[in-house]
Amino acid sequence: MVQQATAPDRLPDALIPSLAAALGAASVLAGPDIPPRNESDWSTLGPLRPLAVVRPVDTAGVAAAMRICAEHGVPVVPQGGLTGLCGGARPVAGSVALSLERMVGVEEVDTASATMTVRAGTPLQAVQQAADEAGFFIPLDLGARGSCAIGGNLSTNAGGNRVIRYGMAREMVLGIEVVLPGGEVVTSLNKMLKNNAGYDLKHLFIGSEGTLGVITRAVLRLFPKPGCTMAALCGLSSYEHTVRLLNAARRGLGPLLSAFEVMWPDYWDVVTQKVPGIRSPISGGHAGYVLVEAQGIDEAVDGPRFQAWLERQAEEGVIADAAVAQSLSDIRAFWGVRDAAAEFKQVLGPHESFDIGLPVAAMDDYVRACRAALEQRLPGIFALFYGHIGDGNLHIVAGVPGVEPQPKQEIVETVYAMVREFGGTVSAEHGIGLTKKPFLPYVRSEAELALMRRLKDALDPRGLLNPGKVL
Amino acid sequence: MVQQATAPDRLPDALIPSLAAALGAASVLAGPDIPPRNESDWSTLGPLRPLAVVRPVDTAGVAAAMRICAEHGVPVVPQGGLTGLCGGARPVAGSVALSLERMVGVEEVDTASATMTVRAGTPLQAVQQAADEAGFFIPLDLGARGSCAIGGNLSTNAGGNRVIRYGMAREMVLGIEVVLPGGEVVTSLNKMLKNNAGYDLKHLFIGSEGTLGVITRAVLRLFPKPGCTMAALCGLSSYEHTVRLLNAARRGLGPLLSAFEVMWPDYWDVVTQKVPGIRSPISGGHAGYVLVEAQGIDEAVDGPRFQAWLERQAEEGVIADAAVAQSLSDIRAFWGVRDAAAEFKQVLGPHESFDIGLPVAAMDDYVRACRAALEQRLPGIFALFYGHIGDGNLHIVAGVPGVEPQPKQEIVETVYAMVREFGGTVSAEHGIGLTKKPFLPYVRSEAELALMRRLKDALDPRGLLNPGKVL
Numbered sequence: 050m051v052q053q054a055t056a057p058d059r060l061p062d063a064l065i066p067s068l069a070a071a072l073g074a075a076s077v078l079a080g081p082d083i084p085p086r087n088e089s090d091w092s093t094l095g096p097l098r099p100l101a102v103v104r105p106v107d108t109a110g111v112a113a114a115m116r117i118c119a120e121h122g123v124p125v126v127p128q129g130g131l132t133g134l135c136g137g138a139r140p141v142a143g144s145v146a147l148s149l150e151r152m153v154g155v156e157e158v159d160t161a162s163a164t165m166t167v168r169a170g171t172p173l174q175a176v177q178q179a180a181d182e183a184g185f186f187i188p189l190d191l192g193a194r195g196s197c198a199i200g201g202n203l204s205t206n207a208g209g210n211r212v213i214r215y216g217m218a219r220e221m222v223l224g225i226e227v228v229l230p231g232g233e234v235v236t237s238l239n240k241m242l243k244n245n246a247g248y249d250l251k252h253l254f255i256g257s258e259g260t261l262g263v264i265t266r267a268v269l270r271l272f273p274k275p276g277c278t279m280a281a282l283c284g285l286s287s288y289e290h291t292v293r294l295l296n297a298a299r300r301g302l303g304p305l306l307s308a309f310e311v312m313w314p315d316y317w318d319v320v321t322q323k324v325p326g327i328r329s330p331i332s333g334g335h336a337g338y339v340l341v342e343a344q345g346i347d348e349a350v351d352g353p354r355f356q357a358w359l360e361r362q363a364e365e366g367v368i369a370d371a372a373v374a375q376s377l378s379d380i381r382a383f384w385g386v387r388d389a390a391a392e393f394k395q396v397l398g399p400h401e402s403f404d405i406g407l408p409v410a411a412m413d414d415y416v417r418a419c420r421a422a423l424e425q426r427l428p429g430i431f432a433l434f435y436g437h438i439g440d441g442n443l444h445i446v447a448g449v450p451g452v453e454p455q456p457k458q459e460i461v462e463t464v465y466a467m468v469r470e471f472g473g474t475v476s477a478e479h480g481i482g483l484t485k486k487p488f489l490p491y492v493r494s495e496a497e498l499a500l501m502r503r504l505k506d507a508l509d510p511r512g513l514l515n516p517g518k519v520l
Numbered sequence: 521m522v523q524q525a526t527a528p529d530r531l532p533d534a535l536i537p538s539l540a541a542a543l544g545a546a547s548v549l550a551g552p553d554i555p556p557r558n559e560s561d562w563s564t565l566g567p568l569r570p571l572a573v574v575r576p577v578d579t580a581g582v583a584a585a586m587r588i589c590a591e592h593g594v595p596v597v598p599q600g601g602l603t604g605l606c607g608g609a610r611p612v613a614g615s616v617a618l619s620l621e622r623m624v625g626v627e628e629v630d631t632a633s634a635t636m637t638v639r640a641g642t643p644l645q646a647v648q649q650a651a652d653e654a655g656f657f658i659p660l661d662l663g664a665r666g667s668c669a670i671g672g673n674l675s676t677n678a679g680g681n682r683v684i685r686y687g688m689a690r691e692m693v694l695g696i697e698v699v700l701p702g703g704e705v706v707t708s709l710n711k712m713l714k715n716n717a718g719y720d721l722k723h724l725f726i727g728s729e730g731t732l733g734v735i736t737r738a739v740l741r742l743f744p745k746p747g748c749t750m751a752a753l754c755g756l757s758s759y760e761h762t763v764r765l766l767n768a769a770r771r772g773l774g775p776l777l778s779a780f781e782v783m784w785p786d787y788w789d790v791v792t793q794k795v796p797g798i799r800s801p802i803s804g805g806h807a808g809y810v811l812v813e814a815q816g817i818d819e820a821v822d823g824p825r826f827q828a829w830l831e832r833q834a835e836e837g838v839i840a841d842a843a844v845a846q847s848l849s850d851i852r853a854f855w856g857v858r859d860a861a862a863e864f865k866q867v868l869g870p871h872e873s874f875d876i877g878l879p880v881a882a883m884d885d886y887v888r889a890c891r892a893a894l895e896q897r898l899p900g901i902f903a904l905f906y907g908h909i910g911d912g913n914l915h916i917v918a919g920v921p922g923v924e925p926q927p928k929q930e931i932v933e934t935v936y937a938m939v940r941e942f943g944g945t946v947s948a949e950h951g952i953g954l955t956k957k958p959f960l961p962y963v964r965s966e967a968e969l970a971l972m973r974r975l976k977d978a979l980d981p982r983g984l985l986n987p988g989k990v991l
Contacts, residue, residue, distance in 0.1 A: 162879045217713070236967065240879045244947070248728050253975075273774050292632045346773070442713075493718055496705060501718050
């Protein structure tokens with residue numbers, strides 16, 4: 050079983066001097082020098098002050114910090130851009146926060162291999178820009194791009210809007226370097242798409258939220274820049290039509306299909322009626338709304354193809370209404386309808402937000418059952434459903450109007466109990482961290498959890514790395 | 521460190537009766553009933569008779585067999601279609617062969633999720649056909665499709681010709697079920713593209729060649745059927761031009777690019793001059809030859825696009841000569857030049873074959889250095905180079921004419937020593953098994969190997985599952 054390290058009650062006297070001697074005084078912040086930003090992430094857990102914040106500038110520094118903390122029996126919490134929503138990077142009591150924020154930069158772009166080697170602390174946006182300047186494209190993208198670090202994106206196996214085409218973050222990684230809990234450095238910076246020389250080590254660390262090792266560098270796969278983007282916003286008369294449209298998009302747009310976002314009517318009505326500045330290109334009253342996006346190679350060929358595909362869907366009665374973007378500004382406006390969720394705090398007042406996953410076929414049944422269960426348990430509750438349906442990813446926003454604090458526990462339990470019933474997942478893209486840990490057994494069997502614990506024990510037998518997270 | 525189980529000198533008396541009692545007598549073959557086919561795979565290692573062959577029909581049977589063998593301290597060697605080239609499925613002394621050959625069939629096609637649930641023993645070709653009948657496409661394809669089992673494809677993380685577009689076998693898997701060495705069943709048959717609920721367990725077992733667990737079922741991702749295929753065979757004046765063409769193909773064909781096969785002149789000359797029935801659509805005399813293939817959505821749109829792209833490459837001087845396939849029969853003829861390697865045994869006489877990987881930028885330098893090293897060590901040797909260059913995968917065929925047995929050790933050592941020098945891999949797609957194990961340290965650091973051994977110890981502490989393979 051996973052050992053829970055007993056955090057030392059107070060800072061061991063020799064820890065800070067040892068860290069400062071190994072890493073340089075400027076790399077170790079303690080006491081009043083600890084920056085408040087390192088006390089929490091974007092979860093709602095609130096701040097917790099670590100014993101110290103260590104900020105190495107290279108892999109050797111990370112390894113030294115890990116080794117010294119292990120020698121003192123002090124837990125280490127790795128930190129990237131601190132934008133996680135589940136508390137994965139939030140310090141735990143008696144821990145040292147190991148921040149990768151000074152380990153930044155693109156080390157190499159290899160245009161022949163179409164790869165980029167980056168340091169873990171590099172912000173995603175800087176990674177995207179470096180790829181762009183080299184004539185390539187990094188498809189990984191999410192709202193926090195300016196703040197999040199690529200190492201955190203990999204540790205949490207970030208998703209985003211274009212998973213249907215490019216896969217999750219793990220699919221964009223060819224090699225990694227990682228520091229194990231004892232301080233051993235494992236450098237596995239493979240650049241080849243095909244490499245079956247022994248076990249694939251990278252996938253063990255990608256998505257394990259810094260509980261098995263600390264990612265210090267990575268080799269990312271670069272993609273060709275899309276030559277053009279097409280988008281349409283469609284109204285449909287049933288969820289069955291939505292699935293038909295998804296299958297038609299898979300067939301008719303093939304690998305160009307880059308997003309398939311679905312919005313249920315409650316979501317649509319709130320966004321188009323209450324969020325300021327949203328202009329809807331189609332009228333309301335439909336059973337469902339889909340934003341379908343394709344990235345083409347060149348406008349002259351792929352633009353008319355997209356238009357013809359959409360017209361065929363109208364002729365065949367798959368869609369009831371649709372608008373095609375005629376310009377980049379139209380595309381932005383269409384995504385505005387989908388991204389309006391960012392304004393929900395202002396528009397809806399207090400509520401709970403969810404990132405869950407379901408098999409595509411079960412999704413509409415889930416939405417109806419979940420809504421009914423919420424309404425039964427908390428009369429008057431609102432619940433809005435939307436998400437990246439092509440990937441099986443559903444987001445939910447639910448709250449009881451005018452109530453503060455919200456009945457968080459009841460809402461959360463109801464939503465996740467239904468996820469369990471429908472064979473879904475409590476985390477599609479945000480991870481487990483601390484906040485979703487109680488619900489992990491809803492969607493993972495005891496055998497799966499036992500195997501995860503066995504891996505944790507094998508790599509971190511003393512339970513000193515990011516303790517209490519995920520498991 | 522990894523325990524090497526001491527195989528029992530003889531069959532423990534109670535083993536066969538216990539297995540027969542749990543699985544039924546028809547599932548357990550011992551003594552003279554052991555089929556010769558279960559004594560070896562397609563490697564050159566030759567046959568080795570196991571203590572028994574167990575052929576369960578379901579996951580419970582696999583679990584029972586594993587548990588009973590563990591109780592008797594008898595090693596288990598999992599077997600699929602037995603088409604592996606590195607000895608991964610060949611029995612070891614004193615082991616029971618656990619064959620999945622009767623665990624066949626497609627359990628479910630979920631058209632909304634675009635997934636298929638299959639049993640591990642199902643031949644790849646049957647999986648492909650079931651996808652086709654459901655209106656989808658399984659991009660995994662290799663020469664042994666009629667004989668190899670999907671479970672073996674996943675255990676070895678099979679590659680094939682279209683990795684540049686669809687990735688390796690692991691990229692096509694959403695969920696698996698696995699039986700651990702002690703007999704515990706871990707069912708993790710996820711169907712969702714996004715699922716970050718805890719560690720991703722599937723990647724631990726995919727590509728670990730049956731040394732950590734036995735895959736019994738899998739959920740595969742289905743893809744849309746390609747609407748058309750375009751291909752061209754090009755002659756180029758230098759490797760630098762080949763890399764330019766690769767980058768132009770990535771940009772100009774985008775996600776339609778499905779194969780980028782390179783042939784060095786020695787390969788080309790042998791194939792076009794000595795292999796019967798090969799007709800070359802372009803003349804020889806070039807520094808390199810590329811077969812570029814794209815899978816489009818519809819012929820009317822993507823055919824002319826491919827043609828225009830190719831003409832642009834000619835105008836810009838990237839290619840010196842090219843022929844575009846005008847029909848399916850042309851496409852087959854073009855691939856015939858590339859697939860002629862299957863005839864080498866007849867044409868070239870005895871030789872050694874290799875499956876290695878290199879960063880794309882290093883590949884031509886490697887070819888020259890490897891050829892020079894081979895010629896220096898073994899004057900008169902021939903060496904032909906070709907491969908899936910878009911994926912960093914190079915195949916080599918080398919032999920000394922008229923010599924039998926071939927100086928295998930010298931050839932192998934020379935080729936792999938150069939791989940080590942150029943930062944490549946000794947296995948791009950075939951795995952390590954037994955035959956490549958001595959060379960794994962050429963391309964994996966002691967830290968990587970130590971971590972692999974730690975994983976093996978964690979999952980198989982007694983070293984009873986496929987012992988001596990990979991590590």
